[in-house]
Amino acid sequence: MQQTLNTTLLIIGGGPGGYVAAIRAGQLGISTILVEGQALGGTCLNIGCIPSKALIHVAEQFQQTRHHSQGSALGINVAAPTLDIGKSVEWKDGIVDRLTTGVAALLKKHKVQVIHGWARVVDGKTVDIEGADTRIQCEHLLLATGSKSVNLPMLPLGGPIISSTEALAPKALPKRLIVVGGGYIGLELGIAYRKLGAEVSVVEAQERILPAYDSELTQPVLESVKQLGIKLYLKHSVEGFDAGTHTLQVRDPNGDSLNLETDQVLVAVGRKPNTQGWNLEALNLDMNGSALRIDQRCQTSMRNVWAIGDLAGEPMLAHRAMAQGEMVAELIAGQHREFNPTAIAAVCFTDPELVVVGKTPDEAKAAGLDCIVSSFPFAANGRAMTLESKSGFVRVVARRDNHLIVGWQAVGVGVSELSTAFGQSLEMGARLEDIAGTIHAHPTLGEAVQEAALRALGHALHL
Numbered sequence: 001m002q003q004t005l006n007t008t009l010l011i012i013g014g015g016p017g018g019y020v021a022a023i024r025a026g027q028l029g030i031s032t033i034l035v036e037g038q039a040l041g042g043t044c045l046n047i048g049c050i051p052s053k054a055l056i057h058v059a060e061q062f063q064q065t066r067h068h069s070q071g072s073a074l075g076i077n078v079a080a081p082t083l084d085i086g087k088s089v090e091w092k093d094g095i096v097d098r099l100t101t102g103v104a105a106l107l108k109k110h111k112v113q114v115i116h117g118w119a120r121v122v123d124g125k126t127v128d129i130e131g132a133d134t135r136i137q138c139e140h141l142l143l144a145t146g147s148k149s150v151n152l153p154m155l156p157l158g159g160p161i162i163s164s165t166e167a168l169a170p171k172a173l174p175k176r177l178i179v180v181g182g183g184y185i186g187l188e189l190g191i192a193y194r195k196l197g198a199e200v201s202v203v204e205a206q207e208r209i210l211p212a213y214d215s216e217l218t219q220p221v222l223e224s225v226k227q228l229g230i231k232l233y234l235k236h237s238v239e240g241f242d243a244g245t246h247t248l249q250v251r252d253p254n255g256d257s258l259n260l261e262t263d264q265v266l267v268a269v270g271r272k273p274n275t276q277g278w279n280l281e282a283l284n285l286d287m288n289g290s291a292l293r294i295d296q297r298c299q300t301s302m303r304n305v306w307a308i309g310d311l312a313g314e315p316m317l318a319h320r321a322m323a324q325g326e327m328v329a330e331l332i333a334g335q336h337r338e339f340n341p342t343a344i345a346a347v348c349f350t351d352p353e354l355v356v357v358g359k360t361p362d363e364a365k366a367a368g369l370d371c372i373v374s375s376f377p378f379a380a381n382g383r384a385m386t387l388e389s390k391s392g393f394v395r396v397v398a399r400r401d402n403h404l405i406v407g408w409q410a411v412g413v414g415v416s417e418l419s420t421a422f423g424q425s426l427e428m429g430a431r432l433e434d435i436a437g438t439i440h441a442h443p444t445l446g447e448a449v450q451e452a453a454l455r456a457l458g459h460a461l462h463l
Contacts, residue, residue, distance in 0.1 A: 002133050005113075007033045009332055010127055010138035012119045012278065015042020017309035017321030018144035019103050024329035026110025033136055034107065035129060037118040041100045042146050044318040050099060051168045052188055054092035056349055059195035073388075083196060085173055092168070121279045124305050140304045140332050143292065144325065145278065147271040147310035154240045155180065161241060161265045164189060174198055174263035178248050180238055182209040184348040186268035187221070191351050194228045201231040201260060203238060203250055210348065214360050220391040220411050221350050228351075233260075241265060273311045288313055296338045297331055298324050320344050342426045343407075345419035352392050353415045357422035358407030361397055370400045372432075374456035376448045378412045380463055383443040389413035394448040396432070396456055403432040403457075414445060421449060432456050 009025050011018045014036030025032040039046050065081040068074075107114055115136075117129040127136050149163045157163055167189050175198065179190040182204030194200040202209065202225075209225065209232065210218045225232065239249040239257065247259040273291045286293040286301035291313030298306050306328045309321030327337045348354035364371040375395040378384035384392075392412025398405045408422035425435060435453035440446050447462075454460045 002135055004135045004137060005033065006137045007031045007113070008138065009033070009140045009142060009329075010136050011035065011142045011144055012121075012127065013042065013144035013146055013309075013311075014040040014103075014114070015144060015146045015309065015321065016044045016318040017146075017325040018042070018142070019107065019325075020322040021142055021144065021308065021325030021329050022112045023106050023110050024326045025332065026107070026112045028329060028333040030329065030332055032111075033113045033115060033138070035115045035117060035119045035127070035136075037116070039100055040103045040107070040114070041096075043148075045099050045103070046096055047165045047168055049318055051092050051096055052164070052185075052192075053349060054095055055088070055168055056188060056192045058088045058092070059192035060351070062197075063195035083173075085170055085196070089169055119278050121282050124283055124302050140306065142325075142328055143280070143300070143305065143307040143311055144309050144321070145274045145311050146321075147316055148274050149267070150270045150272050152180070152238065152267055152269060154238060155265060155267050157267065159243065160246065160263060161267060163267055167193075167266050176262045177201075177264050177266060178203060178260055178262040179266045179268055180248075181268040181270070182206070182232070182234070183212065183268065183270065184210065184350070184354075185270075186266065187225070187350050188348070189266060189268065190230060191225065191228065194230050195351075199229075201233060201262070203233045203236050203248070203260075205235065205237050207235050209234070210350075210354070213348070213354060213356060214362060214409075217354060217356070217360075217395075217409055217411050220352050221348075221354065223391065224351050233258075271310065271316055273313060275311070296340055298328050298339060315344055315346060317344060317346065342429075343423060345423050347416045347419055349416060352389065352412045355408070355410045355415050355419045355422065357409070357419060358405075358426050359397055360407055360409060361395075364397050364406055369406065371406065372396075372398050372400050372403075372456045374398075374452050376451040376455055376460065376463065378445070378448060380451075381443075381445060381448050383445050383447070384412065386443070387413055387445075394418070394452045396435075396449075396452045398432050398453075398456055405430050405432060405435070405453075408449075410448075412445070412448075418446060418449060421446065 008031040011034045022032050022034045068076045068078045069080040117132040120128045155161050177193050177198045177200050179186040179202045182202050190200045235253040236250045241248050247261050250258050292307040294307050294312045298308050300307050308324035310316040330337050343358040345357045361373045375393045377393045379390040395409045397407035432453045440450040451460050
């Protein structure tokens with residue numbers, strides 16, 4: 001017999017957006033049920049952000065050790081290393097397990113009821129849980145179902161054709177890997193696999209890698225990719241895969257066909273909102289392309305039905321989903337909030353790393369702003385030299401009339417950690433003088449942030 005549960009807030013999806021919303025709702029004393037069909041933590045914790053960074057770290061450590069086995073400039077010499085990929089995956093899984101267990105403990109601590117099962121929407125106040133013989137009635141419904149990998153019809157997943165999910169849990173490493181898609185997911189994983197010893201090629205339909213970023217910013221990544229020996233097939237389109245000969249058929253810019261031999265093909269052409277399979281259509285909500293349309297409070301076109309994260313479209317970032325989830329819980333608790341961040345940092349964990357916060361020079365120009373654009377190279381930064389990483393730079397974009405900073409970008413080793421400083425300066429309305437006048441610790445990569453601001457004002461000290 002079907003049981004019926006009643007709650008104030010029902011959340012579908014236990015990824016970063018959903019679980020943060022649930023924790024915050026619990027803190028605020030809102031009766032909350034969270035439904036998740038797979039593991040808590042969603043794509044991010046289980047098959048995305050966290051495991052990919054773990055694999056990238058393994059790859060970096062292996063490459064460094066191999067570098068030292070060939071006699072390094074640092075005077076460190078070791079025997080040639082070997083890799084036990086099974087052990088590496090086990091270590092990565094341990095991190096994932098600790099984090100997902102932590103999420104479960106936090107939800108329990110804040111009295112959130114977690115139901116493991118697949119939700120099926122009946123209406124805006126009613127959801128059935130398949131397999132659990134349970135119906136849930138709620139006052140507020142929060143949709144946080146995330147996104148999934150885009151598949152290519154000519155490359156159906158299975159066997160040698162894999163998605164990022166399989167790439168993050170290899171049983172063995174392929175000798176040859178072709179990555180289809182030169183965006184951040186494809187390049188992060190392609191670089192990691194190359195460092196782990198695979199021969200890697202990247203096929204990208206656009207004329208350059210990381211086409212979402214400007215060419216000046218991606219140039220150091222391009223140089224690194226070439227130095228690593230990754231083959232690039234730019235402006236090439238994929239036509240299909242021949243399992244018999246293990247070849248990927250691609251078409252070059254002249255329209256000629258090429259057959260590329262490989263052991264595995266990683267399809268990494270992007271992600272799309274996860275709108276299928278849970279009867280979302282029953283709500284007949286307004287759409288914005290393939291995503292749900294939401295307002296500045298994350299409300300959909302139906303009263304008391306909310307949507308956050310990747311389901312609501314770009315930018316598909318875990319930290320955006322978390323911020324939205326926290327806000328929705330506070331709105332349900334009666335607080336006054338709006339989701340209007342000045343900027344949301346986008347970070348690409350390639351080698352070197354990329355960070356974009358706020359407007360790029362081109363975006364500032366398109367918005368009709370007259371801006372000063374100034375860069376400071378890591379080649380002139382002492383800390384970068386001691387890290388053997390002199391490529392890259394920090395770039396600031398500020399209005400010429402009042403020096404208000406409208407954007408930061410950086411490329412270099414470890415620059416993901418500068419994203420916090422960039423985001424704070426934009427949220428707090430900092431001007432060039434504020435950053436230039438803040439004493440930055442020496443020797444740090446962060447000095448390049450101050451120097452970029454000083455250079456924009458016409459008096460860089462170390463250039």
